[in-house]
Amino acid sequence: MSNAWLDDIRWTEEGLIPVIAQQADTGKILMFAWMNRESLALTVTEGYAVYWSRSRGKLWRKGEESGHKQKIVAIYLDCDEDVILLKIEQQGGIACHTGRESCFYRQLLDGQWQAVEAVLKNPADIYKKI
């Protein structure tokens, strides 16, 4: 298969692209991360989200430790070819390392960021296999 679709992307100087992950059936925004060329190609071939961890400097198969994998439903590119939108099925219903469904769990209310989503699972239990 041609990789022309990867060449269409305008990667950052570091060879990355920002990625938004959205639950396919509800439309809820679950998380935001980065991919490089290899991780995006793997995402397509494996059918599950593979990110590039900037902090760890390596491929990050989402859910490899927690089991909270993200099954790919559809992949979109924006008009500037520099942002990816993934529609996914979040396995386990938890995307955030805090044990919440979404990483965007704080809302600006009365001039403060206030947690508005419940913790569904204790993070210590999510990662206890490590």
Add this chain to the structure above:
Amino acid sequence: MSNAWLDDIRWTEEGLIPVIAQQADTGKILMFAWMNRESLALTVTEGYAVYWSRSRGKLWRKGEESGHKQKIVAIYLDCDEDVILLKIEQQGGIACHTGRESCFYRQLLDGQWQAVEAVLKNPADIYKKI
């Protein structure tokens, strides 16, 4: 009003934060852009999205030319304090400069990025006031 909520944000070295704009009622992802401290503060006080245009190096009041303003419904911050999610009401139903509802109008299908959203308005007509 205290600006402690602005200090809570982990800005990039350039003083920016990535922002996802989502249609509040449908959950559709409309666009992705950047804000600096001033534009985020203005977004809150004005009640409409104000971005920072990296290409033009200035404040960008979304819709100031097209009329396609984005009324703020809610503002969220992610677990790493480095991404903002806006829930908005997109005026005119068009967020993309190509005349489509969303900037994420291309889907990866059969190894190619294919446009899957209709152009609702000719861009030449959107910006003819310039």
